[in-house]
Amino acid sequence: MTPTPRGNLIIGQSGGATAVINASLVGVVEAALEDKRVDGIYGMLHGIEGLLKEDIIDLRQQPASLWPQLRHTPSAALGSCRYKLQDNDLEHVIEIFRRYNIRYMLYIGGNDSADTAHRLSKAAHQSNYDLSIISVPKTIDNDLPHTDHCPGYGSAARFLALATMDSTMNTISIPWHYPVKVIETMGRDAGWLTVASALGKRDEIDPPHIILTPEHPFSADRFLTQVEEIYRRIGYVIIVAAETIRDEKGQALGTVGQVGTDAFQHPLLSGAAQNLVELVKQHLKLRARFDKPGDLQRMASTCISVTDQQEAYLVGQMGTLAALSGESDKMVTLVRHDQPSYHCTTDLIDLTEIANVQRLLPAEYLDESKTMVTQSFYEYALPLIGEPLPQYKRLETTRLTKR
């Protein structure tokens, strides 16, 4: 391990924001503030995109009272970006680092950000510039490999579990008013968020009744048969569907509202839930509607998982310590322990193992129908969402004897 010379540290946030990504930022900053090996502590505004414009701020100049408050503020306080670093940007970044004597870089982000960090790390090495780059994991999509889970997921999962419970409470107040409801989730190619909607489900009648993940091709016939069967049996049907579900030919259901692709060629979609609603209305003649919580999945301040927030802080803190001890080209991972009770420690993994790799939902978390979770998913995910979910009370509904 090359000893890294004393120098300045810079932090950036990248990709889709989460409700706890600022906890990671504060973890990075507070660890740096406490460590004598760091000189300047800088922030790049809007990630690598802002760095290229030298939009750099001095985090030592922020009031000390800010950090504990920012820890509980959702979204990326530094601003984020979805910029794909061009090959000719690499040298430019290293040249900026030289000028500002930046020797440590912490980059909080997901798969794409890990790719950015890895390429920068290689470029620094080739330019013979001594630089420690550590990725700090973050994504509501939970699709990073080699980490038990990703900070941001626990809070988004908590939101979706509660949203599914709460929205269904409205449906069951008059089941025949709108017997079919679709709740649309994010998640890119992975069904992690979609299945989180089941975390409040305690028995078969509880929502959701059908979960549609991006990993499994959508069949309209199978879907309609299933909706009809559940409707006949319990009188209403709650469906949770990823916005990215595709049919057997690979056609995205959401392409009705397709609005282009982002810089990483991920298609930007809207419309899967609307399409499912139309299918149900046309073929089953049932009234149907949809909820599309959209960006609330990322950001709902009222659904932050305390566990998730603590872990987000931890990976930030450990990222700084790793960078300062000379580690580079690595991402911090969460290592889970279930004894004596659930807790996480951290480790490091090479960025080559992470960059642009997606961890999809494992087969063991869905049952044979592929539209419902298994017990092992609950064991995996329940500890991540923090406090137990509420158990709503019901009246005992034995009818009076008729008079």
Add this chain to the structure above:
Amino acid sequence: MTPTPRGNLIIGQSGGATAVINASLVGVVEAALEDKRVDGIYGMLHGIEGLLKEDIIDLRQQPASLWPQLRHTPSAALGSCRYKLQDNDLEHVIEIFRRYNIRYMLYIGGNDSADTAHRLSKAAHQSNYDLSIISVPKTIDNDLPHTDHCPGYGSAARFLALATMDSTMNTISIPWHYPVKVIETMGRDAGWLTVASALGKRDEIDPPHIILTPEHPFSADRFLTQVEEIYRRIGYVIIVAAETIRDEKGQALGTVGQVGTDAFQHPLLSGAAQNLVELVKQHLKLRARFDKPGDLQRMASTCISVTDQQEAYLVGQMGTLAALSGESDKMVTLVRHDQPSYHCTTDLIDLTEIANVQRLLPAEYLDESKTMVTQSFYEYALPLIGEPLPQYKRLETTRLTKR
């Protein structure tokens, strides 16, 4: 005032559910449990629609521990209905009341439910059947006249204020990713919910930037001009639109997804936000998307306003006391006092003043643009949403001197 003979009391819940409608139920029940003038305490399942089928339960048989817990459970624990009482149902209901010796009826609902209660009251009088009927107000739409506000509104307003703040936190992390966002709200013909989205706004740059209420005809030209101007000035635009907005010809923007009408001939719509997004994409070539929180507006358990929940309990409790003291054909109202600090007492108003009357958003709560609220709206609404909204922290973003 006719002294009402001792008899049984029945409670029903009607119309769209809210996050606090069970607090009213518990208010009704606990007041009845404490009063010696009441014999049986019954609940009708699914309101008047269940009553006609004699789906009646005995609320004295519920475990005592249930009531404090149910007070915090969103939605209508008795089940609700949207059934318009037919003329030939009236005698049937009175006949059922005779058989079960029901002398007090509490009906928790909005305008349509007040109409139901009023017609039943008249029918009882014509049949010479001694019956006290009291309506207990409830609606997230806040459109009942003669009450300062409606239980259910404060919690839905809190949800929308927080949802607008939180969702915008995502937009500003990368404003250029999706610079235009539309958040679609409920509210029927009234803009009360739509304007509640502004309750977290502290300065001009804060969201929302454009509020589209059902009271004011939508003009695509004016809208696009406004979106473009705000986009140029601050780089992103947050629009909050009622699902029921109509153009100058009275055509609903949401008719793309129109799914019919309900029993009271209110059109059932979906699609206003989607249409606004398409307008922006086609005419301004800006990336736009929408959040449609849907039933979460009614039900979000994490956004319940403590004030709203307490007031919902109060109107239930006072409804029972009014019925037991022989009042009938009336609705409980909330009377606001701002000295020494905000609090509400209750009064009664004749149902003829309420039934089928809608209170739209007063002109004084919108400024000249008709797309932004005035200070007087904050004074009206802020006390209703309970605890102060969070104030999110921002970094000081003075750039480093370039090196």
